[in-house]
Amino acid sequence: MEPILQVKHISKVFPGVKALTDVTADFYPGEVHTLVGENGAGKSTLIKIISGVYTPTEGEVILEGKKMDFHTPGQAIDAGITVIHQELSIANHLSVAENIFLGCEPKKKNGLLDRKKMERDAQEVLDFMKVDLKATALAGRLNAAQQQMIEIAKVITKNSKVVIMDEPTSSLSEKEIDALFTQVKMLKEKNVAIIYITHRLKELTEICERVTVLRDGCKVDTMMVADVTEKDIVASMVGREMGDYYNKEEHTRGREMLRVENLCQKGVFENISFTAYAGEIVGFSGLVGAGRTEVMEAIFGATKIDSGKIFVEGKEVQIHNPREAIALNIGLVTEDRRRTGLLLKKKIKENIALPSLPNHCRKGGFLDDKWETEVSEDYMKKLKIKAPNIHTILNTLSGGNQQKVILAKWLVADSKILILDEPTRGIDVNARSEFYTLMNEFVDNGGCIIMISSEMPEILGVADRVIVMREGKISGELTREEANEQSIIGLASITSDAS
């Protein structure tokens, strides 16, 4: 079989960083070719070169035997290469249909936009994908999973030769992932070449034929998935054998830290009651849209509750805003670190110190620069944050390291109750493993963690106890022993009598 797309000797140098070194790979029609590698290995950079976002420093991209010279994404699209980028690419103010057809809108004979046709076609695709969405809905009002489905629809409507998906599943739950895989399989049947990027190695065996491993910008190997095990892939990704990276430990449950009773927010969640103790990690599982994020945001004071009680260390408290939650030593690591977690254009030290400033300032509200520097350097070491120094701007850090900065921020703020919402989304195995170790340490020192995760293996591997939510209600609680994939899915999915 002839490869449809080839990259030859690609190198890419950013100022101060060599992101790719001499990468060569072939991509075949009708095949899913996965790129794996740690954060910052250069996967996204490679596909951005293929799709015309970046021009390579050296090397060439060859499509159907012809050398391509893309300078804008538009040229790559015209050549038949479509991409779902790692960062969601949705124009919030446009409708679903307009987003799907952005850049290739149908025109009427008189040259004007054919809105009717656009909406009809978009609805057709959505129905075909079995996505419950109106083509006329405003894209900005949808949640991350629904927006991701729009991106997938965008790809399907185009008659592409090559489809590239950069971590399409990171914001999807099992149900949507199934829908995605169905589409991927159909694309395969249409003889489209698919380049796929994921950190969830479990997915490899499901849809993928070939896997290329990148490490530090170099290609390590290309393998047929059928020939290797997950362990082999991990080993070649990180360059060494890795054991169970969840580092599961036995914890001893301490005193009660957080108890909520009958929390309600009209139309979002109702009757939420649970208790979390010191020395344990409570997992929250459920499908996307089950309302887990909303519950945690309400507890943290970011949104208002309609009724219900919150107790911290046994005392009833009123939390009206995040300030009051922080004063009660609660910390929230949000699910979208770029939008709600970090000041991306500010320094590491400024991010780490932010919530703690009022408690660590000199008289008259003046900054205590010495404290700030010391504590930031201290935590950079403790959490092994990879960056030149504490003055590094956050934008330039890899996802895993950004996540560690958020964690540092809440540790410095003396959090005793840490709420982590999808904390390892888009983070590579190595960084994850380090992150889990940090979580374990925090719990061992008497802290309490509530972790929301849509990734089944993570919940099973890390949590001491699993609470499952469904449609804004708690549908059950499982001990570590009871928890397994079937039992969780059973509680998370909509049963016939519930619908």
Place this chain on the structure above:
Amino acid sequence: GCGGGNDSADTSADAETTEKTEESADAGSGSHKCGFVVGSFEHVFYQTIRDGIESKAKELGMEAIVTDAELDPNIATNKVQDLTAQGCEAIALSCNDAAGVKPAIENADAEGVAMFTFDCSTDSEAINCFVGTDNYKGGQLGGQELLKYSEDGDTVGIICYPTASSCLDRQNGALDVLKDEDRTVVYDNDYQGDANKAQEIMENMLTANPDMAAVFCVGDPAATGALAAIKAAGSDCKIIGFDGNPEAKEAISDTEGNGKWWVSEIAQNPTLIGETIVEQMQKYLDEGKVDAAEIPIDPYVIDASNVADEM
């Protein structure tokens, strides 16, 4: 211009005879360096003053630096400082907005610069001579013209610019003349020096008062706008302008065309203002005295009868 100059007469009455010995000592050569701060280069009136200053200065061999105050007393203050720094022996400025730049005048005076004002003045003892039009008087002339072009019981209008105090003086002058007459006066508006706004104001006035007999415009841009509105509405409301700008003269002289509406103009004599202030400064620097502490340049009426002499 403005009419703040009235009270400067008594306060600086003795300036006439004040001798400034040091200055007259190193002067006398005829080549003096003088600074001028003119209200605004964006108004034809001031442009004409500027031209008067420049031509007279050339004639007398005076080195004249003419600057633009943009009708902003703060900028005028800055300009006086700049001119002092450049070593001007005398500075003349138009103190738009009554008490405008008094501290600047007194500071410059303390640094040995001889101070003059034109067009509008302020009550400072530092001022050696003021040359200017009396805007209030001009407004009264405007009021009289309104009376002339209307009859008892008629409605007349004024297009105002009350945020410029010189224009406020004109408005008040006209209103005072009309006060006891049998006329309904429509005013309370602000054309902000914008001909297009004046057009809209006139349009609205004509809508509310279709038989308006005459309108007094406190500046020529207002008259331009009023003319456009009146022509479009087919009214035969008469226009009395203020300033004496070239376009006014042309309109009045065009008796078959625009002169049917734009019938008269209250003219100041900006060229004479500019020339006179230069003469007085020269005289002061050479001889140490001026002709009078206040030299009024009277406004006068231009209409079809005398417009030919003006052009």
Place this chain on the structure above:
Amino acid sequence: MDKVKKWISENVVIVVLILLCIGFGVGNPTFITPQNIINVLSQMCINALLASGLVYVIILGGIDISVGSVVGLSGVCAALVGLKFFPNMGIPTALAVLILTGLVMGAIIGGFNGLMIAKFKVVPMIATLAMLSIARGLAYIVSGGQPVYGLPNSFAFLGANRLIKTEGMPNGIIPVGVIFTIIIVAIMHIILSKTVFGRHVYACGSNPNVAHLSGINVPKVTLICHMLCGITAAMGGVLMASKLQNGQPAGGDAYEMYAIASTVLGGTSLTGGSGSVARAMFGAAVIAVINNGMNLMQISSYWQKVVIGIIILLAVILDMAQQNKGKN
């Protein structure tokens, strides 16, 4: 009932407009005479033209504060061209002079703004602030600081004439300037709402990154939007020159403020991504009605400033409140 509520929440500016009209109509019956309604229409033309182009750049998330200066410069240029080359022009020549001068001046100035913003990445506010100063300076330079006068009556056809003369209204009913404005605004509306280019404007304003990744030439869209904005502003300028039958170098001073207020009252978001030409017209109407109504009621001009500020504020707050209600 719910439909009515929904309509109100989406069209607060129209409700405000109606309320204002009722208020002024009660305050002074002249307000609702046909004559005065025509006046209001013709008085809002320039602002409407400015707003129709501003909508484009504001949807992009930008701004153009040079529009007022463009009015002045293009008006002066049109008058100069007329005076120098066609001193005895007829109506068709006058129209050609005005429209072509408007197109050329607008495209050049808007193009320059667009170039600075799209190519040299100057923030729109600053690029157009610089142009505000430059264009005004040029207007004074080319005119020598004096109004450009002495143009024939044909020059005033576009701005000052009215069509359909009847006995009751011997000057005609429909101002030519209003027709001119409606044509241009309609074109601007259609481009934005019915063409692919229009979609691309929204996309670039909503998220330029996404637009770029979707193959849209973002700098080109930015450039064209600024050219369109320049052209509508220049059309406002030539309309003003025609209306006054001369070119005023100071013309259009500070008009950008009211044009911006009009677009925002019409629901265009200053953060980009949403807006509509048609609705901006209602915003422009609100401003025109306030000005006209306050003149008729002889409110002191000082108080007019205060009142107009308060009404803008109230309208925007009301709009916000209704939109937020709509969301829940």
Place this chain on the structure above:
Amino acid sequence: MDKVKKWISENVVIVVLILLCIGFGVGNPTFITPQNIINVLSQMCINALLASGLVYVIILGGIDISVGSVVGLSGVCAALVGLKFFPNMGIPTALAVLILTGLVMGAIIGGFNGLMIAKFKVVPMIATLAMLSIARGLAYIVSGGQPVYGLPNSFAFLGANRLIKTEGMPNGIIPVGVIFTIIIVAIMHIILSKTVFGRHVYACGSNPNVAHLSGINVPKVTLICHMLCGITAAMGGVLMASKLQNGQPAGGDAYEMYAIASTVLGGTSLTGGSGSVARAMFGAAVIAVINNGMNLMQISSYWQKVVIGIIILLAVILDMAQQNKGKN
């Protein structure tokens, strides 16, 4: 060498300032006389005050275009208070009247702006546009449209006096207004760069969501920033009133433009999140030097508009280019 380059790329505004000074110094030797340098300093005071407060709201990602009107209103109010209640005031009373009026007026107007923006979610541009109109109207209303004059000389101490009188400079060397400005600007600089509140301002400007979730009271920060901006503008107003020894209702008209240009020249980003008071002062100095230098070189005021526009544009483009270079 690399350090020099880096410094240049981070301080383009200072380089521009030095180049301008050299250029004007060569063009007219008067430019570099001590007398003229003092003039430039005192001429930039009002703009510097305005810019120092604007930096705060611009870091927040907002804007305040009402500062020019605040200058007018607070100047008039200070003059009225002085005239009505302390017609024979001495210097200490005059200072108290000026500073207290500035504080109160600034806090009220800025607070109102802040309330509209933080509480009623009106876009800053529109909230302050409304205030631009309202405050200007009030300035005319309280003053009756006329300058408020007749104040004693003591009232002019702050704005017009100079300390350290020598024989060569009988009016003194150091303007009191410059000292006043330096004190206020220094306070504004320290608040922004050395306090927790300052850090919160940057956080809110960078990402209000993150700031909120980090326990910062974003509406309160917004409110205070607008109050600070109002206060510095009002201080500019009372300084002007003192300088002119009267209250001008038209004072400060259109000053917002130059104040905004100063902050942007000083590297404050209009998209929020970054900026510095100290650097904005260099921006203000650039504007003051251009104005002063062009006057000294007797450039026609029409061309001055063109030149100042071009210089602002060039400085910003240069800054962009250097910053991008710095990145690579």
